[in-house]
Amino acid sequence: MDALSVKNLAVTYDKQPVLENVSFSVPEGSLTGIIGPNGAGKSTLIKSILQLLPTLSGNVEVFNQPYKNQKKLIGYVPQRSEVDWEFPTNALDVVLMGRYSHIGWFKQASKKEVEWAKTCLDKVGMAAFAKRQISQLSGGQQQRVFLARALAQDAKVYFMDEPFSGVDAATENAIIKLMKQWKAEGKTVLVVHHDLQTVEDYFDHVLLLNKTPIEYGETQVVFTLNNLEKAYGGKIAFLQKGTASSQGVK
Amino acid sequence: MTYTLWIILTGCLVGLTCGVTGSLLVLRKMSMLADAISHTVLLGIVGAFFVSHSLNGLPMLIGAGIVGILTAFFVESLHSSGVQSDAAIGVVFTSLFALGVVLISFIGDQVHLDTKHALMGEIAFVPWDILEINGVSYGPIAVWMLGIVFIISIILIWIFYKQIKISTFDPQFAKLIGVPVVFIHYLLMTMVSLSTVAAFDSVGAILVVAMLIVPGATAYLLTDRFFILLCLSGVIGILSAIVGYTLAVYWNVSIAGAMACAAGIFFLFAFLFSPSNGLVVRKIKNLRYS
Numbered sequence: 001m002d003a004l005s006v007k008n009l010a011v012t013y014d015k016q017p018v019l020e021n022v023s024f025s026v027p028e029g030s031l032t033g034i035i036g037p038n039g040a041g042k043s044t045l046i047k048s049i050l051q052l053l054p055t056l057s058g059n060v061e062v063f064n065q066p067y068k069n070q071k072k073l074i075g076y077v078p079q080r081s082e083v084d085w086e087f088p089t090n091a092l093d094v095v096l097m098g099r100y101s102h103i104g105w106f107k108q109a110s111k112k113e114v115e116w117a118k119t120c121l122d123k124v125g126m127a128a129f130a131k132r133q134i135s136q137l138s139g140g141q142q143q144r145v146f147l148a149r150a151l152a153q154d155a156k157v158y159f160m161d162e163p164f165s166g167v168d169a170a171t172e173n174a175i176i177k178l179m180k181q182w183k184a185e186g187k188t189v190l191v192v193h194h195d196l197q198t199v200e201d202y203f204d205h206v207l208l209l210n211k212t213p214i215e216y217g218e219t220q221v222v223f224t225l226n227n228l229e230k231a232y233g234g235k236i237a238f239l240q241k242g243t244a245s246s247q248g249v250k
Numbered sequence: 251m252t253y254t255l256w257i258i259l260t261g262c263l264v265g266l267t268c269g270v271t272g273s274l275l276v277l278r279k280m281s282m283l284a285d286a287i288s289h290t291v292l293l294g295i296v297g298a299f300f301v302s303h304s305l306n307g308l309p310m311l312i313g314a315g316i317v318g319i320l321t322a323f324f325v326e327s328l329h330s331s332g333v334q335s336d337a338a339i340g341v342v343f344t345s346l347f348a349l350g351v352v353l354i355s356f357i358g359d360q361v362h363l364d365t366k367h368a369l370m371g372e373i374a375f376v377p378w379d380i381l382e383i384n385g386v387s388y389g390p391i392a393v394w395m396l397g398i399v400f401i402i403s404i405i406l407i408w409i410f411y412k413q414i415k416i417s418t419f420d421p422q423f424a425k426l427i428g429v430p431v432v433f434i435h436y437l438l439m440t441m442v443s444l445s446t447v448a449a450f451d452s453v454g455a456i457l458v459v460a461m462l463i464v465p466g467a468t469a470y471l472l473t474d475r476f477f478i479l480l481c482l483s484g485v486i487g488i489l490s491a492i493v494g495y496t497l498a499v500y501w502n503v504s505i506a507g508a509m510a511c512a513a514g515i516f517f518l519f520a521f522l523f524s525p526s527n528g529l530v531v532r533k534i535k536n537l538r539y540s
Contacts, residue, residue, distance in 0.1 A: 014332075047422075050426055051425075052422050052425055052426065071426070071427070071428055074426065076422075076423060076426050078420070078422055078423060082420075082422060083419060083420040083422075083423075084279070084418075084419060084420075087277065087418065087419040087476070088277075088470070088473060088474045088475055088476050088478075088479050089415075089419065089474070089475065089476050090474070090475075093476075094419070097415075097416050097419070097420070097423065100412055100416060100427060101427040101428055105412055105413060106409065106412075133474040135474075149423075153427075
């Protein structure tokens with residue numbers, strides 16, 4: 001079954017088309033990397049699927065049901081720079097926010113929920129920082145708090161917006177570990193990704209995007225020099241290993 | 251109760267109500283919107299007077315609530331159609347305030363509502379404006395208005411606590427998990443408008459900004475917990491009122507002015523000596539390491 005299916009999505013900003021004619025379907029249990037040049041609309045795509053941005057047209061289904069009925073199945077890791085890290089709260093509290101819609105809006109978090117949030121922090125190696133004020137965390141640690149919050153959501157389809165950008169090795173490992181765990185549990189993950197060199201290691205599916213999908217499918221089929229050149233317009237700096245290089249990229 | 255106690259109680263309620271609601275705007279980095287609303291509610295008050303022909307509490311609260319929401323709405327609309335947000339605030343707030351000033355002159359001598367009063371307020375007159383029902387006196391109207399607005403605000407914050415918290419910290423995630431982010435935004439704007447109009451008579455449009463923003467900004471320097479920040483803002487508001495009143499009596503100066511100054515002094519102290527963020531404390535720590 002398709003975990004996510006997008007049909008004819010279009011987004012404009014100041015009357016300029018940012019995304020047009022976006023249609024693709026993501027099979028359940030897949031790990032998809034969304035790649036494309038700067039300004040290709042990768043983050044915009046995620047946000048418009050999640051209805052965080054107004055769309056011109058388009059239809060999004062999650063497990064064959066309209067998106068708005070399936071919100072509880074969605075987990076999201078936004079870009080770190082998009083929230084106010086000076087906000088007066090601690091790491092554990094941020095993770096608990098991932099449970100708000102489960103706890104109920106007018107109830108206190110039960111002990112069980114708090115324990116679950118702690119477990120999630122532990123899974124990303126942040127158990128020791130539960131009570132730490134979030135502004136005092138490093139960039140990588142903040143990213144891991146976001147991962148723990150997504151984990152706490154216990155969703156079926158996860159979206160991550162450039163989780164790897166500017167993080168330390170520990171965080172990178174935590175993200176990879178988490179993606180593998182989610183895949184093993186049959187969850188579906190879509191990740192906006194920048195680093196072409198790691199695409200083949202991390203993802204089994206690739207969405208090549210440049211305002212409109214260039215290609216979508218399994219990594220070894222889609223992630224080819226030919227397709228990359230189509231998406232990037234010949235602006236690929238270098239690729240050192242894997243499929244693309246074996247086809248002779250300089 | 252004596253004249254003095256009524257004034258202090260009014261001042262404390264101004265500090266408490268404005269401190270708590272204002273701190274939410276400080277956290278949302280919308281302090282200037284508080285400034286804008288505090289001025290544009292004048293239009294609401296004048297409008298309410300034209301409709302109801304009195305300076306009664308309820309029509310004024312409704313008028314202020316409507317204009318407060320309109321202010322936030324106009325600012326938002328201008329901003330989303332490409333005007334910079336500070337310019338949008340500047341344009342909306344001056345135009346609506348100016349309209350209020352123009353309309354005030356039509357009222358003329360019919361009632362005690364003039365520009366000076368609107369800007370500066372006069373807390374010393376509060377104890378004489380008494381709520382009387384069937385000849386029984388129930389204390390100053392200002393105290394009743396402030397008390398009611400405070401209770402409404404606390405109930406709303408209590409009900410929507412989580413929604414307010416998450417939509418302030420991470421509005422996109424809030425939207426994703428089904429928080430009515432826009433509703434919460436306008437709810438807060440309404441609360442600020444109500445607090446402003448309730449405090450208006452006592453401290454006026456300019457100084458009410460001090461009571462809205464300074465306690466929240468001070469508490470922000472002193473704590474890193476959301477709930478404590480809300481409480482602390484209220485406490486600092488109350489302390490500002492008490493200290494301000496004492497200073498005003500001692501030096502025989504404007505009470506509202508002294509209250510705002512006291513709030514400013516508290517902020518300065520927090521800025522210099524806050525255990526976590528204070529300038530002096532940080533300097534000392536740096537010296538110790540070097």
